Amino acid sequence: MRLLLRRRPLRTLLLGGARSGKSSLAERLLAQDPEVTYVATAGRREGDTEWAERIALHRGRRPGHWRTVETCDLAPLLAERGGPLLVDCLALWLTDAMDRVGAWEEERWYGGGEEELRARTAELVAALAASPRRLVAVSNEVGSGVVPATASGRRFRDELGRLNAAVAEVCDDVRLVVAGRALRLSER
Template sequence: MDVTLLGTGAPLGLPRPDCPCAACATAVGDEARAATALLVDGALLIDLTPGPAFAAARAGQSLAGVRQVLLSHPHEGPAMEVPAGLPTPGRVADGRELALLDGHRIRALAVDIPGTAYEISGPAGERLLYLPPGAAPAGLVDGNGVAGGGYDGAGGNGPYDLVLLDVLGRPDALARLRASGAVDAATDVVAVHLDHDVPPGPELHRRLAAVGARAVPDGSALVVGEYHAVPDLPRRTLVLGGARSGKSVEAERRLAAFPDVLYVATGGGRDGDADWAARISLHRERRPSSWRTVETCDLVPLLAADGPDGGAEATDRPVGSPLLIDCLALWLTHVMDEVGAWDDETWEGGGRKALRERTDALVAAVRATRRPVVAVSNEVGSGVVPATPAGRRFRDELGRLNASFGAECEQVLLVVAGQALALRG
C-alpha cells in the first residue's frame, strides 16, 4: 500500500498567512506545508488540501483514479476546492466499516475531539492509522486496543505498520497507542498537521526523532510497512543545563510520547520552604497525569529493575518502563550528606572513598540497565568559583559524575536558553 502525502501541515498551513513568527518565517522549501491530505494507492483521498489536483501532480500522482474522498475533521482552514470528477467528500460513522472495490477496507474510529480517525487496510493486509489534527484515540480497552473498533491485541491484528498523527501537539496520543500495542518499535510514526507552534528548522526533526517519529515534506510517497525509516531511540540520555535553562522541560518532552513513565524525584520535600514547594508543584503540574512519581535517591535498584530474563534478543532493545531521573545534582547532594563529604576531616578520612564507591555503583548501574533512562543534571563548571572548600568539592564531584554518567549514555544534550545542543548522539 502506497501513501502520498499531498500536504503535511495544519488546516491553515505552514507558514500561516500573514504570520510573522519564527516558525512561519523559516517555513520555506521543504519546510513549507499545506493542509494535510493523504492519497492512498491513487484510489482513496483522506482530507483535502488547497489545489489537490496540482498537489497530486507535483507529487507525480493523478486524482483520476480516486473512488472515495473522506473527511476526518471539521475544516478550519482556507476554502477548499473539490476538483471536478471527484466523488463528493463524506465521512464514515464511528465504528463502521467501508469496503472499496479494489480491496481497501476503511474503519472509522472515535477520537476525543470532533472528528474521526481512520484505520485503512490494504489488499495485502498492510494497516495504517490516521488521526485528525489535535486528536487522540477516544479510549483504550484494557490495553487491547482503541475503543470503537481499532487495534485489537486480543484479535491478533498486531501493531499498525504506519501511523500518521499530530505527534508534537498530542504526544499523549502516541503514548496511548504504544500502551495498547497499536504502535511498536517497527511502526513508522509520521508527524502531520504541523502548525506554527512547532520549533523551526532542524529542531523539529530532532524532537520528533527523540520520540521515535519523523516528518517528511509535502508530496512524499510512503510505502506502508517499510521499516528502514523508523528512528532508533537511545536507551540512555543525559540532559545537562544551568538554572532555568529548560533542561527538565527537555527531559520531560523526550518521554511525553511513551507510556508508563516513572518520574524519579531525587529532591524530596523541604519542610517550611515555600519556594521549594512551589517548584515541586510546577513540575508535577507539567507532567502527564499518567506518569508515576517516586521520591528517592536509591537509584541503583530502579535501574536494575524490569531487566530482561535473558536471551540474546532482549539485549537489542530497551526493556521495562522508562525512567526520568531529576536530578543527579540533588542525588549527589544527598550522597555527600550521607558520607560526610562536607567536613574536611571526614572527607579525607574516608568520605572521598565512600563517595567514589557510591558514584561508581550508579555509573555501573546505568551501564548495565535495560530500561530507557533520561537523566537531568546541572552543569556547574562555567560559573563563579565557589568561595568555600565544600562548595568547590561539590562542583568538582558533580563535574566528575556528569562526565562518568554521560560516558555511558548514547545521547548527551546541553540545554542553553531553552535550546538543546547535542553533545553526543
C-alpha cells in the same frame, strides 16, 4: 531508495544551568511513553515555600498517568524491567550522597568520605550502564560558572563534574540545554 530509521537512544543525559529548560525537555522526550516513572531526587525541605512551589510546578507539568517515586536509591529502579525512567536530577542525588558520607566536613571527607562517595558514584554509573530501561537523566552543569567561595562548594562542583562525565560516558545521547535550546554533544 533505502530508508534509514533512527534508533531512539536508550540513555540520554541532559545538562544545563538553573532554569535552562532541561527538565521540560526531559518530560517532552518521554511524553509519548505510556509507562514513565519520574524519579524525584529532591526530597522535601520543611518550611521552604519557594522549594514547594518548584516541586508543584514540576508535578503540574507531568502527565497524570506517570508514576512518581521520590528516592535517591536509584540502583534498584535501574535494575528493574519496565517503562522509561526520568531521573531529575543527578545534582540532587549527589547532594544526598555527599550528605550520607559527610563530604561537607574536611575531617570526614579526608577520613574516608571521599572513597565512600567515589564508590557510590561508581555503583550508580554501573547501574546506569547495565539498566535495561530507557532512561532520561537531568543534571546541572556548574563547571562554567563562578568559582565557589568555600571548599565544600568547590568540592561539590568538582564531584558533580566527575559524576556528569562518568554518566555521559555510558549514555547514547548527551545534550547541553541553554535558554530552552538543546545542543547535542554526542550521540552514539
